Amino acid sequence: MKDYKELSNYMVNTQLIPRGIKDERVLSAMRKVPRHLFVPEHLQHRAYDDMALSIGEGQTISQPYMVAIMTELLELKGDERVLEIGTGSGYQAAILAELAKEVYTVERIDTLAKKAREKFNQLGYKNIFIKVGDGTLGWEEMSPFDRAIITAGCPEIPEP
Numbered sequence: 001m002k003d004y005k006e007l008s009n010y011m012v013n014t015q016l017i018p019r020g021i022k023d024e025r026v027l028s029a030m031r032k033v034p035r036h037l038f039v040p041e042h043l044q045h046r047a048y049d050d051m052a053l054s055i056g057e058g059q060t061i062s063q064p065y066m067v068a069i070m071t072e073l074l075e076l077k078g079d080e081r082v083l084e085i086g087t088g089s090g091y092q093a094a095i096l097a098e099l100a101k102e103v104y105t106v107e108r109i110d111t112l113a114k115k116a117r118e119k120f121n122q123l124g125y126k127n128i129f130i131k132v133g134d135g136t137l138g139w140e141e142m143s144p145f146d147r148a149i150i151t152a153g154c155p156e157i158p159e160p
Contacts, residue, residue, distance in 0.1 A: 004036055033094045086150060
């Protein structure tokens with residue numbers, strides 16, 4: 001694999017900026033977080049391509065543009081507490097952790113949560129907190145949150 005910084009810079013310059021992602025903090029986070037570490041080894045050569053990739057357990061990591069646009073829409077300034085529903089590989093949470101004070105992320109699949117936690121520890125993220133559970137229930141004991149992002153499918157939208 002080429003140097004990931006070169007690949008992530010190429011991803012930002014060819015996939016995100018041309019599609020209108022303008023928030024410099026979001027672009028910087030997308031350049032910084034090593035996306036290839038959040039996908040299975042056999043797919044790492046595709047990590048910076050403009051596509052969702054399988055992460056096992058029937059789940060995917062969202063394509064880079066989707067991560068960037070959803071993150072930009074949160075309008076994070078740096079002092080927010082963010083709730084993420086659907087940890088998956090942990091990539092979206094890592095991007096959020098670069099931009100917010102704290103990230104609380106809920107994953108229903110234990111094996112994915114364990115892998116994500118290991119990745120957060122490996123990369124030194126101290127502001128990401130992960131819980132295994134039903135994301136439709138949120139994380140009431142840690143609420144309120146300033147922002148919320150849902151990166152998983154759900155059968156219905158829960159009442160507030």
